[in-house]
Amino acid sequence: GEDVEQSLFLSVREGDSSVINCTYTDSSSTYLYWYKQEPGAGLQLLTYIFSNMDMKQDQRLTVLLNKKDKHLSLRIADTQTGDSAIYFCAENPTYSGAGSYQLTFGKGTKLSVIP
Amino acid sequence: GAGVSQTPSNKVTEKGKYVELRCDPISGHTALYWYRQSLGQGPEFLIYFQGTGAADDSGLPNDRFFAVRPEGSVSTLKIQRTERGDSAVYLCASSPGQGGTGELFFGEGSRLTVL
Numbered sequence: 547g548e549d550v551e552q553s554l555f556l557s558v559r560e561g562d563s564s565v566i567n568c569t570y571t572d573s574s575s576t577y578l579y580w581y582k583q584e585p586g587a588g589l590q591l592l593t594y595i596f597s598n599m600d601m602k603q604d605q606r607l608t609v610l611l612n613k614k615d616k617h618l619s620l621r622i623a624d625t626q627t628g629d630s631a632i633y634f635c636a637e638n639p640t641y642s643g644a645g646s647y648q649l650t651f652g653k654g655t656k657l658s659v660i661p
Numbered sequence: 662g663a664g665v666s667q668t669p670s671n672k673v674t675e676k677g678k679y680v681e682l683r684c685d686p687i688s689g690h691t692a693l694y695w696y697r698q699s700l701g702q703g704p705e706f707l708i709y710f711q712g713t714g715a716a717d718d719s720g721l722p723n724d725r726f727f728a729v730r731p732e733g734s735v736s737t738l739k740i741q742r743t744e745r746g747d748s749a750v751y752l753c754a755s756s757p758g759q760g761g762t763g764e765l766f767f768g769e770g771s772r773l774t775v776l
Contacts, residue, residue: 550703577763588665588752588767589704596762634703638763648694648717649765651703 550652552635557658564622566655568635571616575637578611579649580620583632592633593620622657630659663687665768667753673774674743682738682771686755693736694765695728696752704752710736711758743775 549571558564570578576597581589595602595609595618602609608621622629632654666685674680686693692711696704706720710730718728725743730736740747750772754765 579763586769588769589754589765590767591764594762594764636703648706648709648720649704649763650706653701653703 549650550635550637552633552652552655554653555656555658557660558625559660560625560627562625564620564625564629564657564659566620566622566633566635566657568618568620568652569616570618570635570637570650572637572650573613573616577638578609578618579636579638580607580609580618581634581636581651583634583654585631589634625657625659627659627661630657632656665753665755665766667751667768667771669771670769671772671774673776675776676743676745678743678775680740680743680773682740682751682753682773684736684738684753684755684768686734686736686753687766689757690755690766691733691758692756693730694754694756695736695738696754698750698752698770700749707738707751740773743773745775748773748775 552568577594579594580592582592583589593604593607595611600611606623610619634654635652636649638649668683694709695707698704708728709717713733725741728738750770752770754767756765
């Protein structure tokens with residue numbers, strides 16, 4: 547089965563908040579990540595959260611982590627049409643501190659922003 | 662260059678042919694990763710290099726897939742006797758290696774189509 551699960555689609559109106567949810571399986575993951583993929587482009591790190599944190603805010607982005615439920619969410623405030631993309635949640639179950647970052651990605655959530 | 666560079670960006674080949682995909686990581690990055698992204702899926706780990714050696718090749722699907730990084734910089738992913746199921750976008754990423762937050766810097770990918 548999937549190690550990292552996300553809903554596949556989300557549609558919001560411009561100016562509203564978007565919330566993308568993710569569940570992961572490996573409680574040993576030291577970091578959890580959100581990557582963004584725009585059409586025809588590579589993945590770009592959007593934000594990350596260290597596993598001993600439960601919230602991280604970065605401008606319009608808020609990441610919430612519930613370790614007990616292994617649930618991660620990404621909230622985008624004041625969503626803009628330029629935020630339309632696929633958002634991937636990723637965990638790092640094999641992090642060793644020595645530079646091994648074998649990330650496990652979800653299938654991605656396609657965010658569509660309606661003008 | 663400033664980012665991870667992958668060539669070719671698109672490759673169309675016939676079933677049974679041999680294919681090479683090249684990745685030029687960010688200068689100074691010691692860690693290099695290959696991922697495969699099939700349509701509608703998240704990236705799946707293939708292989709990870711630390712320097713010249715393959716530190717983890719557990720994601721390679723079978724012995725038709727092989728990757729090298731002879732001088733610790735550029736890497737080549739080699740696929741023998743290609744099959745239609747190999748069609749995907751092959752993503753390369755690099756990272757500084759030791760320490761950090763685990764951010765992987767991705768290239769735009771090489772889209773492989775096997776007819």
